[in-house]
Amino acid sequence: MGKFKIVGGNKLQGSIVPQGAKNEAMQIICACLLTEEKVTITNLPDIVDINNLLTLLEEMGVEVNRTSTDTVEIQAKDIDFSYFEKEDFSNKATRLRGSVMILGPMLARFGKGFLPKPGGDKIGRRRLDTHIIGMQKLGATFENCNNYQKASAPSDGLKGTYMLLDEASVTGTANIIMAAVMAKGETTIFNAACEPYIVQLCRMLVSMGAKIDGVGSNLLKIEGVSRLNGTTHRLLADMIEVGSFIGMAAMTGSELTIKNAGIKDLGMIPDVFRRLGIKMEFRDDDIYIPAQEHYEVECFMDGSILTVADAPWPGFTPDLISIVLVVATQAKGTVLIHQKMFESRLFFVDKLIDMGAQIILCDPHRATVVGLDRAQQLHAVKMVSPDIRAGVALLIAALSANGTSIIENIEQIDRGYQNIDERLRALGAEIYRIN
Numbered sequence: 542m543g544k545f546k547i548v549g550g551n552k553l554q555g556s557i558v559p560q561g562a563k564n565e566a567m568q569i570i571c572a573c574l575l576t577e578e579k580v581t582i583t584n585l586p587d588i589v590d591i592n593n594l595l596t597l598l599e600e601m602g603v604e605v606n607r608t609s610t611d612t613v614e615i616q617a618k619d620i621d622f623s624y625f626e627k628e629d630f631s632n633k634a635t636r637l638r639g640s641v642m643i644l645g646p647m648l649a650r651f652g653k654g655f656l657p658k659p660g661g662d663k664i665g666r667r668r669l670d671t672h673i674i675g676m677q678k679l680g681a682t683f684e685n686c687n688n689y690q691k692a693s694a695p696s697d698g699l700k701g702t703y704m705l706l707d708e709a710s711v712t713g714t715a716n717i718i719m720a721a722v723m724a725k726g727e728t729t730i731f732n733a734a735c736e737p738y739i740v741q742l743c744r745m746l747v748s749m750g751a752k753i754d755g756v757g758s759n760l761l762k763i764e765g766v767s768r769l770n771g772t773t774h775r776l777l778a779d780m781i782e783v784g785s786f787i788g789m790a791a792m793t794g795s796e797l798t799i800k801n802a803g804i805k806d807l808g809m810i811p812d813v814f815r816r817l818g819i820k821m822e823f824r825d826d827d828i829y830i831p832a833q834e835h836y837e838v839e840c841f842m843d844g845s846i847l848t849v850a851d852a853p854w855p856g857f858t859p860d861l862i863s864i865v866l867v868v869a870t871q872a873k874g875t876v877l878i879h880q881k882m883f884e885s886r887l888f889f890v891d892k893l894i895d896m897g898a899q900i901i902l903c904d905p906h907r908a909t910v911v912g913l914d915r916a917q918q919l920h921a922v923k924m925v926s927p928d929i930r931a932g933v934a935l936l937i938a939a940l941s942a943n944g945t946s947i948i949e950n951i952e953q954i955d956r957g958y959q960n961i962d963e964r965l966r967a968l969g970a971e972i973y974r975i976n
Contacts, residue, residue, distance in 0.1 A: 542949065542950060542952065543951045543952060543955075543974060543975065543976050544947055544948060544949050544951060544974075544975040544976075545936065545939075545946075545947070545948040545951050545954075545962065545972055545973070545974060545975070546945060546946075546947055546972070546973045546974075546975055547921075547936065547939040547940060547942075547945065547946045547947075547948065547970075547971065547972045547973075548944075548945050548971035548972075549919075549921055549939055549940055549941055549942035549943060549944060549945070549946060549971075550918070550941070550942070550943055550944075551793070551940070551969055551970060551971055552793060552794060552795050552796075552832070552969065553789070553790070553793050553795035553796075553797060553940075553965070553968040553969045553970055554795060554796050554797070554968060554969055555797065555798070555967065555968045555969070556797070556798040556799075556800050556827075557786055557797065557798075557799060557800065557964060557967075557968060558799075558800045558801055559778040559779050559782040559783050559786070559799060559800075559801070559802060559803075560584075560586040560587075560588070560778075560779050560782055560958070560959045561583075561584035561585050561586045561611065561776035561777070561778070561779060562586075562737075562738060562741075562776050562777045562778065562779040562780065563586055563588060563590060563591065563779055563781070563957050564711070564736075564738050564779075564781075564860075565737075565738040565741050565742070565776050565777055566582070566585055566586060566591050566776055567590070567591070567594060567637075567638075567639030567642060567712075568639075568642055568712075568715045568738060568739075568741075568742045569582055569741070569742065569745060569774055569776065570582065570591070570594055570595065570598065570613075570615065570639075571594075571639070571642040571643050571645075571646055571715075571719065572646060572719055572742060572745060572746065573598075573603070573615040573616075573617055573646075574598075574603070574617045574620075574643060574646035574647060574650065575617075575646045575649060575650055575719060575722065575723065575746075575749070575769045576617065576650075576749060576768070576769040576770060576771055577616070577617060577618050578616065578769075578770055578771030579614055579615070579616040579771045580614070580615050580616070580749075580771050580772055580773075580774070581612065581613070581614050581615075581771075581772075581773040581774070582612070582613050582615070582773075582774050582775075582776065583611060583612050583773070583774070583775045583776070584611055584775050584776040584777075584778075585611050585612060585613050585776060586611075586776075586779065586959045587610045587611065587959050587960070588955065588956060588957055588958065588959050589952065589955045589956040589957075590637060590639065590956045590957060593633065593636055593637055594637055594639055594640065595607070595613065595615075596633065597630075597633045597634060597637070597640060597643075598615065598617070600621075600624055600629065600630070600633065601620055601621060601624055601625075601630075601643075602617075602619050602620050602621035602624070603615060603616070603617045603620070604616040604617075604618065616771075620647075620651065622651075622653075625655045625689070625691075626686075630655075630657070630689070631657060631687065631689060634657030634689070635657055638712070639712070640657050641656060641657065641669060641672060641712060641716065642712055642715055642716050642719070643655065644656045644672065644676065644692060644716055644720075645672075645676070645715070645716040645717060645718070645719035645720035645721075646719045646720070647692075648676060648679075648681055648692055648694050648699060648720050649699060649719060649720045649721075649722065649723040649724065650723060652693065652694040652696075652698065653691065653692065653693050653694065654676075654681075654691075654692045655689050655690070655691055655692070656669065656672065656673070656683075656689055656690040656691075656692060657689045669713075670707060671706055671707055671708055671710040671713030671714075671717075672710075672712070672713045672716050672717070673690075674704075674707065675704060675706065675713060675716065675717035675720070675730075676692055676716075676717070676720060678702050678704045679694075679699040679700060679701070679702060679717075679720055679721060679724055679728070680694060680695045680698075680699050680700050680724075681693060681694055681699065681720075697725075698723075698724065698725055699720060699721070699723070699724035699725065699765075700724055700725050700726055701721060701724045701725060701726035701727045701728035701729075701763070701764075701765055702726075702728060702729075703728075703729040703731075704717070704728070704729070704730055704731070705731045705732055706730065706731065706732040706733060707732075708732075709732050709733065709734045709735075709759065709853040709854075710734060711734040711736050711738065711739060713734070714730065714733045714734040714739055715734075715738075715739060715742055717730060718730070718733075718739070718742065718743065718746070718753070718761065718763065719742075719746075721763045721765065722746055722751040722752075722753070722763055722765060722766065722769065723765055723766060723767070723768075723769070724763075724765040725765050726764075726765060727762060727763065727764050727765070728761075728762070728763040728765070729760070729761070729762050729763075730760070730761040730762075730763070731759065731760050732759055733758075733759050733760065733761045734759075734853060734854065735757055735758055735759050735854050735855070736854040736858075737777060737780070737806040737808075737854075738777070740756055740757050741774075741776070741777060743756040743761075744756065744774075745772060745774045746769070748772045748774070749769040749770050749771070749772045750766055750768070750769050750770050751763070751766060751769060752764040752765075752766060777803050777806055778801055778802055778803035778806075780803065780806065780807055780808075780810060780858065781858070781860045781861060781930070781957070782958065783799055783802050783803070783807060783810065783828070784807075784810050784814070784858075784861040784864055785861075785864050785933050785937070785958075786799050787799070787810075787811070787814045787819060787821065787828065787830060788814065788819075788861075788864040788865070788867065788868040788934075788937055789937045789940065790819075790830040790832075791814070791817070791819045791830070791833060791836055791868050791871075792867065792868055792871055792937050792938070792940065792941040793937075793940050793941050794832050794833060794834055794915075794941075795830075795832055795968075796830065796831055796832040797829075797830045797968070798824075798827055798828070798829050798830070799827060799828040799830070800826075800827050801826055801827070802826060802827060802828045803826065804823055804826055804828065808854065808855050808857075808858075809855065809856070809857055810857070810858070810861065811823075811828070813849060813857055813861075813865065814865075814868070816838070816839045816847060816849075817836060817838055817839075817847075817865065817868055817869060817872055817876070818833075818835075818836030818837040818838055818839070818872055818873070818874075819833065819836050819868070820833060820836075834915065835873060835914060835915065836871075836872050836873070837872065837873040837874055837914075838869065838872045838873065838874030838875065838876055838912060839874075840874070846874075846875045846876065846877055847874070847875075847876050847877070848876070848877040848878075848879055849862070849865050849869075849876060849877070849878055849879070850878075850879035850880075850881055851879075851880055851881055851882055852881065859880065859881075859882045859886070860930050861930070862878060862880045862886060862887075862930075863886065863889065863930040863931045863933070863934035864930070864933065864934050864937065865878065866878045866887070866890065866893075866900075866908060866910060866934065867893060867898075867934040867935075867937055867938050868937075869910040869912055870893060870898040870899070870900070870910055870912060870913060870919065870938070871912060871913055871914070871915050871919070871941065872912035872914065873912050873914035874912050875909065875910065875911050875912065876909075876910045876912070877907065877908075877909050877910075878907065878908045878909075878910060879906060879907050880906050880907070880908075881906060884905040884906060885905065886928075886930075886931070887902060887905065887906070887907075887908050888905070888927070889927050889928075889931035889934065889935065890902055890908055892922065892924040892925075892935055892938075893919075893935075893938060895922045895924070896919040896920055896921070896922050896938055896942055897913075897917055897918075897919050897920050898910070898913070898919060898938075899911040899912075899913060918941070918942065918943045919938055919941055919942040919943065920942055920943050920944055921939065921942045921943065921944030921945050921946040922942075922946060923946070923947040923949070924939075924946065924947070924948055924949070925948070925949045925950045926948055926949065926950045926951055926953040926954055927950075927953070928953055929953055929954060929956050929957035929958070930957075932948065932950075932951065932953045932954040933954060933957075933958060933961075935948055936948060936954065936961070936972075940965075940970055940972070951974070962974050
């Protein structure tokens with residue numbers, strides 16, 4: 542099991558390019574199962590979760606050709622259905638939350654699909670009701686097997702229908718869209734997630750021949766088609782990396798430029814960091830963050846303390862709540878962090894408290910952060926990364942801390958951030974990987 546050794550307190554400087562979007566890549570890779578023709582994906586992140594998903598597809602019989610570190614060609618001519626009954630399928634699929642999205646494409650194209658027990662971050666309940674209910678409304682039936690559920694379409698295929706999703710689940714919406722694009726008739730999806738990644742998925746499917754109206758809204762209308770073609774698709778910049786780098790610049794008092802940040806697809810992410818007092822400039826599609834010794838939190842107009850809460854898009858993404866929390870520890874002012882969607886995501890704050898941060902964990906969903914305004918620098922400790930986002934939040938804290946920190950279980954960080962140690966060393970960070 543690997544560790545990071547981080548010598549904190551160094552100023553960083555230079556430019557960094559965010560990787561391709563991890564969450565978009567999971568959807569796009571699964572969508573390749575909808576056609577027997579070749580699909581080329583560019584700007585692909587070279588990270589553990591993506592590589593594991595590609596390996597899973599290869600085991601299923603899909604041709605996967607990694608032509609470079611950021612480009613892959615996928616062609617799902619044939620599927621080995623016997624593989625789904627093997628223990629290896631359950632073992633590989635349960636490592637990945639994104640593996641649940643093979644269900645929709647398989648049902649749409651082959652009339653049967655498989656829903657593995659999902660893996661991923663342990664951040665609280667992440668139910669699959671939206672996925673299953675959506676498929677059932679399209680006509681699918683489910684059968685419980687050992688470590689997965691087997692779904693079957695009617696003999697004459699899935700049929701379009703109207704559905705109101707019980708929650709605006711991103712993976713649930715993606716799964717249902719991929720099933721509906723080849724269902725007979727029209728499917729209407731209300732309360733659909735409308736994150737940029739869903740928009741990107743719809744654009745890719747349209748380029749393959751799908752008929753989708755309402756892209757970018759929470760009301761989608763899909764007219765099913767009989768087949769889809771191959772295509773080439775480029776992933777967006779990863780908005781979570783962009784937010785992480787903004788927070789890192791602020792915490793370390795560094796001057797950084799985030800190149801090719803995909804500003805138009807960031808939603809309110811820059812505004813939330815600005816409300817924490819972080820200055821930034823947009824230069825074409827780059828974000829320039831000047832070195833700041835101090836940053837002061839805004840209050841609401843009535844004078845009450847700032848609350849940062851997550852919400853479905855276009856609200857603030859829950860994947861950056863951990864980053865905002867750690868950045869607030871060195872701001873001037875007080876922030877209430879309200880993590881609404883996952884009840885276990887704030888449990889990493891005990892590590893920050895050990896480092897000297899002033900945080901009151903009110904309950905599993907809320908934490909009050911009293912900013913120290915750098916009057917008391919965080920101090921180095923030994924800690925364990927509990928999940929991808931909390932792991933990077935702790936890494937940012939360690940970069941700003943006084944002394945040498947050790948972060949264990951960095952396989953969690955590697956799941957979502959590409960060569961993060963090498964990229965940060967190029968900016969002047971003292972971070973070393975210990976195996």
